[in-house]
Amino acid sequence: MSRQTGIRVLRQRGGYGYTYAPGRKPIARVKPGEKVVLRTPDAFENKLRTAKDLCTRKCSFPFVNPQVGPIHVIGAEPGDTLAVTIHAIEPDRDYVVTALIPRFGGLTGTAVTAMLNEPLPEQTRILPLRDGFVEFNDMIRIPYQPFMGTIGVAPRIEAIGSLNAGVHGGNMDCVETSPGREVWFPVFVEGAHFYTGDAHAAQGDGELTGVACELAAKVTLSFQVIKGKTIGGPRIVSEECLMACGSARPLEDAARIAWCELIRWMVDDFGFDRLDAYHLLGQVGRMRLGNMVDPNYTMVAQIERKYLPPR
Amino acid sequence: MSRQTGIRVLRQRGGYGYTYAPGRKPIARVKPGEKVVLRTPDAFENKLRTAKDLCTRKCSFPFVNPQVGPIHVIGAEPGDTLAVTIHAIEPDRDYVVTALIPRFGGLTGTAVTAMLNEPLPEQTRILPLRDGFVEFNDMIRIPYQPFMGTIGVAPRIEAIGSLNAGVHGGNMDCVETSPGREVWFPVFVEGAHFYTGDAHAAQGDGELTGVACELAAKVTLSFQVIKGKTIGGPRIVSEECLMACGSARPLEDAARIAWCELIRWMVDDFGFDRLDAYHLLGQVGRMRLGNMVDPNYTMVAQIERKYLPPR
Amino acid sequence: MSRQTGIRVLRQRGGYGYTYAPGRKPIARVKPGEKVVLRTPDAFENKLRTAKDLCTRKCSFPFVNPQVGPIHVIGAEPGDTLAVTIHAIEPDRDYVVTALIPRFGGLTGTAVTAMLNEPLPEQTRILPLRDGFVEFNDMIRIPYQPFMGTIGVAPRIEAIGSLNAGVHGGNMDCVETSPGREVWFPVFVEGAHFYTGDAHAAQGDGELTGVACELAAKVTLSFQVIKGKTIGGPRIVSEECLMACGSARPLEDAARIAWCELIRWMVDDFGFDRLDAYHLLGQVGRMRLGNMVDPNYTMVAQIERKYLPPR
């Protein structure tokens, strides 16, 4: 722990995680409220450094999207909710990587949406990160709006690949898991066993090409445990909104999961009648597309706090 | 035509349209640039006036979502693009209607997502429209943010029900077809044969319950014809954004159509390389959920103008 | 009418139908029980005669899949069921056509599942029809097992393209609509207004390439009207099975529609408790993939008669 800041720096040992899994030895045991800093490599494990470094040559599936963790949060038990505050996501280098990967992405045949067409060409792009912008090219600058592409907790018995998403969180690739937000997860195992990785400097809705502005980052987090509160999947709290995440295929099922979890929240914590909440979301609900490229797609249902009664 | 305003008032004759169809006698022939005013009934044909007026009793499927039109736009020919400017959508009464309709909506079994579960209860709600707000209840007020739920042109040979959406537009139920915007449609028949209806005073993303804040409205429009420009489906132009609409099931196919049409736009009108446009949308594209309840779902792909070179 | 056979030969006048639509002038008025013969052109309107005749050059969308009809069945009224017996489907020439059409088919990006990949190459294949077999090549012969790819009735108000399928039937492309079977349709308009076309000499489940062994055919049919019986969509009766068809996207919704309609049948006509029927189909139901290439996909739910009590 650094004396100056009171922030504890955690180091990954024994290799990154490529699955969200119970039963791995934690890299640290952390108390609720304690601030920690992690260094997360990018989704390509920092192996792509020039435009000539192609993913299919440098990376070896399924050893991609490396995760830092697990972090054991003291006091978290199955049935509780883990609330993670993202304090900061700072660049750990002066560039980002983006890419086209054959048979991966939203507008191409893939391993799942299997087709006979020739794949799109593979490409790697190294984009400078300067003065708060990603420089897409000489003309176009994209504001630095970082978030964690992959964030979640260990499931109860499965080991879920870090490219996938579900009720445990994981690779949701939704831009809302950003600094200043609190992200909630159901706790399935003693200590919650939190993981994160895959920081993005910027990303469009849907992560259309399958690859965002991939960043090695320094991430500052703290954890709280909401004892005895059981939720059905990831939730996000911002100053303006409450949000619930759903991950599934097809996309409408991801949306349905997210809407139903948001309604549950409105009923449980804000006293709504279930059909009243449904009616209200029909008129004021917002839906954000997280990703439409990963094994499970992610949608985020949102309601502005101004429509909610005081708790 | 009113002398004061120079705006021509059009009247529906011979009954509303319940399909988007070629070959019907136009209610008017309009010149490019001419401002017109229409009065559109609500999606229930103004038949629900109290909470006791249930849709399944008062309305008779498929005679719902009545449309005003067709309007023949002089000079529009197949292969052109029709650009419709929405100048104003004003309330034509002091309340809106919303409802739950059995086996219709985003979180219930329907005629298409057929299930054995009992339907949700039917409900009609009459909500006051006052001082620029829809009064959802004593506590919750929803800002008046009107748009046309259904808007489009006649297809070439089909007659498509006014509850459905497609490359002709139709019942997209996306909040972006709002005053101040220009909405583009491919022209399939001589005169384009424009229809609109189903004004909404407000709506959440996805129109989750299948019914928005349904409004009888006074709608002010004008038309331009972009000669010789062929587009693949509806587009929307706002001050900040370019948008392309896709309508299909499942929802990811609606998204794919919208993204591909937006890429086509970036390539054709802004000189992008196709894969560059794809890369860029991966980082800065936005996607808005129109509806996830109608026979075809609608997604709207967006790019901010600031990322586009000057034309 | 031929004296020898007592079969009435119907001739198409005024051009083929490219939509299933109400309100067109019937090509004939037919009495229940009367046998009629139609000559249906193939889905390419018989325009592809050599391997050099490519669909994209010879045909002009949406003027494909031409339909014979409408046939007005005397006595059929909305709310009734039309039962069509397919007596025979005979080849009207000595070859079939199959093809690959760009951006059409089950294993390629399409207009709906829109993608950026290059399309597959276009191909036309003319295959001899000889001795009861389609000769795929020197080695492979495919038995002549004909059926009507497109068959159905006019919807109430829509005009639905002949490439599409729905509760009115249409382009279901399921191999079960074959000689010896009775095919039932809901009647939406006075006289039912029956159409058919798109005979196939053979086809795999799903019509994977989007094009079967396309045949010009001589089709013998007769009609019965089941007065006062209202059904939810197409049904097929064979000696062994009862079948219900569902058409939608995604494919599971097509299946759900088909299963629900079959359960309705078991309940209405065979006295099953609804959940008993559901249980039984879980153990003995069969599901046939009609097509996974058309605007709506089609699935056919089946139960063997041996599991049904005597009516």
Place this chain on the structure above:
Amino acid sequence: MSRQTGIRVLRQRGGYGYTYAPGRKPIARVKPGEKVVLRTPDAFENKLRTAKDLCTRKCSFPFVNPQVGPIHVIGAEPGDTLAVTIHAIEPDRDYVVTALIPRFGGLTGTAVTAMLNEPLPEQTRILPLRDGFVEFNDMIRIPYQPFMGTIGVAPRIEAIGSLNAGVHGGNMDCVETSPGREVWFPVFVEGAHFYTGDAHAAQGDGELTGVACELAAKVTLSFQVIKGKTIGGPRIVSEECLMACGSARPLEDAARIAWCELIRWMVDDFGFDRLDAYHLLGQVGRMRLGNMVDPNYTMVAQIERKYLPPR
């Protein structure tokens, strides 16, 4: 090993597997060609014995669908193919269990297709197994046509719940994995680590209610290793057919995976041109619905051997 039969009886130790996972201690090391017998409990771990034993009370998710294994097949290495011959599936008791489980099944809202409707009622049914038939009720007998609902190998790094299916096999619930068939799996880990369970005495296509005729069984198997042959997912070989399995959502993606893998097989082992194989499957391919209820749906693409050249 029994002297009489030469068949080795394997016993499960250390509890059943509820995931398909690498790294667990094998219950046995088996040589290629060696016949083994397993006793598999039913999917409810034999806990439902009367109609009053409800799944939601007797079972505790995710500890359902218990699997026997892993079996280490000597000589199997990553990149090889494991070929499993199912010699026999014999009943280990005189009844089967079927059930309706709330929010599970093909015609009800579920955890994934999340809905607000009330669930269907929960039911357990104990059905006698007698004289080669399951007695559904006094009138209806269902032939004993057993198969393994869940069968597969350990993935490389994930631990996949035994209710799910994928390229590793798992809970495909397709009736084709039956006695007399050979089932092939890609080998991801040293020794393949084979699992199986969830025997069904009978099942309809799709396993519509989510629960088949669940059976405790005695299963006789043997294994071969096809060295150096790499396949993309499960395949099934019968006397008449070659089959490839695809598991995904939506159902059309499961079908696409299956078709593409079957085409790969035809190209690699039978010398087909890729587009020729596609054409041929369009005319003679068969598709069987495995399940439309599990986390991934399963489709099985089939071609009759008579259409294949001699290898």
